[in-house]
């Protein structure tokens with residue numbers, strides 16, 4: 001069973017992703033779909049090392065970042081002293097009052113829950129979002145392939161940064177990359193995980209009371225689904 005100790009090892013390598021244009025673009029797509037007003041209060045669910053929270057903050061949001069992994073929070077805190085961090089397991093109910101957030105974002109988190117926990121967690125997200133507030137979820141889809149993601153990310157990186165920089169980074173970060181492959185295989189084998197079929201994340205939002213605002217978008221080199229909805 002994967003718990004916070006697995007995520008602690010995972011996060012030692014995770015932040016190398018910030019050098020990968022496809023990952024940074026994924027976070028940008030989430031922020032663009034969320035369209036938060038400056039100064040709005042945004043909840044980042046499963047915030048990890050804070051990469052999405054930091055992008056939201058750069059757009060003028062006040063961000064509350066929730067995760068159950070203490071080590072991830074240490075990484076987040078190291079990047080931003082004043083980050084508002086909440087250590088909690090999102091399958092155990094959210095420690096917030098109803099209608100208290102203007103917007104909610106979450107990247108690559110809900111797939112790590114069982115189908116039943118996903119419903120309970122998204123109902124909780126509905127409870128804490130204010131009426132009219134927006135939510136954006138992105139998650140890998142059921143058929144995602146780490147090697148396809150890797151190949152396409154390398155091509156996008158070469159287009160954005162040139163082959164010289166791309167090859168240099170590939171060689172430099174070879175060992176963390178291999179470890180990330182191992183972690184992702186382990187994650188994929190976890191039977192209680194529930195990856196979404198193409199229209200499933202959108203249906204989950206509807207089931208839990210949200211109103212989808214657009215069609216599902218394919219993001220992260222065609223390996224993940226992004227849905228935007230409102231309460």
Ligand SMILES: C[S@@+](CC[C@H](N)C(=O)[O-])C[C@H]1O[C@@H](n2cnc3c(N)ncnc32)[C@H](O)[C@@H]1O
Pocket residue numbers: 007045046047048049050051052066067068069072088089090091106107108109112
């Ligand atoms: C793949 S990481 C994504 C991190 C971050 N959202 C990002 O995009 O960089 C998944 C995150 O979900 C968190 N997570 C998984 N299950 C959780 C749970 N039940 N409660 C709170 N956080 C959880 C993990 O600790 C980890 O930080």
